[in-house]
Amino acid sequence: MNAPFYVAGAIALVSTLLVITRASAVHALLYLIVSLLAIAVIFFQLGAPFIAALEVIIYAGAIMVVFVFVVMLLNLGPRSVDAERAWLSPVGFVGPIVLGAILAAELLYIVSIAPRPGSASSLVSPTAVGASLFGPYYLGVELGSFLLLAGLVGALHLARSTEQAAR
């Protein structure tokens, strides 16, 4: 691969590590946004501009804004930062790092023995994505929309009941 791919990959890794180690919730979220943007750049590199754009619009631009919004509403002060810092003791990282290292080693081993796919990755156009979503993956799209509808009805119900209780 080329330099932009490795640079974007390195940024994604570093910012994801920083997400875990930040004590302030908003700072952690900001690094998560950077990580998502880096992944969008990688998608673009791999010839999937449509998915790259959706990654920015949906994840970085919509879902993360809601996360930041909720954190702002909670208005966590310096006290929560101190509490978070106390929980982030280095000892707590040992177990996850050992387990994560085993998984990473396994992944590297599988990648190293697997046959390499052709490097000529073709450009996937928005039309091709749409055609496959409403072709072979039609059932998945419908199931996803069921899930979203259920969530929507649930949210409506929660908002309704609090409004009536207040009256």
Added chain:
Amino acid sequence: MTPLALGLLNVFFVLLVSLTLAAGLIWVERRLLALWQDRYGPNRVGPLGLLQVLADAIKILTKQDWIPPFADRAVFVIAPGVIMVTVLLSLAVVPITPAIGVVDLNVGLLFFLAMSSLGVYSVVLAGWSSDSKYALLGALRAAAQMLSYEVFMGLSLMGVVLIAGSFDLRKIVDAQARLWFCIPQLVGFVVFLIAGIAETRRLPFDLPEAESELVAGFHTEYSGMKFGMFFVGEYLGVILISAMITTLFFGGWRGPFLPPIVWFLIKTFAFIAFFVLLRASLPRPRYDQLMAYGWKLLLPLSLLNLAVTAAVVIAIHHGGGA
């Protein structure tokens, strides 16, 4: 000329012209507002008051650049930069004439939507990092308002994409050779215009900075050039939305007799003037009215527009062929 030199020339032309126009708009807006309110406006510095912009720039650059001690320093400094970067990056995909335009992406329209959805962070982070109640309230309003209006801003444009058959902005302009999209996509145009005003937080949708309630909203704590960046960013946003309306609904650079760039500038300026006229004439709605208007009227309208457009496009493609 080599392609690289031509490309660089394009980049700096678009950058310089849009930044100069954004600064110049401060004068244009004040003069136009004055005209519609039966006053003079700035008319003392230079011919017609044109040098007022320069005077403002000198004032804002020489002011003390103050960061409140209680603010989150890093985020406080980054926030005004975010809006400039996202709006300028969006301007890169706008095809100005057949020869001028920084980059042609096959997902150009989605790139514009992606950048405008990232622009929200500027306002939200500015309000959060200021650590002041007025700024926080402004940021909360901005987050909810821009997130809501973004939804049908995207949906209202899908009708155009369906007719043109592409996300590429140049192909969308080419598809309007016979008929501008503002006629078959009238509903889409109106919804996009309203959503565009809300996205740039211009009056009547300037609730995040409502002076009469929130001092100055999200940028209460900002001063000097950092405030200037929010100011210029807002005008850049107005230019961007006007340029996008021209590109998507009014045939871009197309028009008889005059050269393409003149047509593009005339159309874009007409919408900029419309933005100013709105500010001069409309009052600010209440916050719940703004939200109800968006979710209960504009969202169903844009969904209906999308469904009807899709049906018509399929009927023409398949009915005519079979």
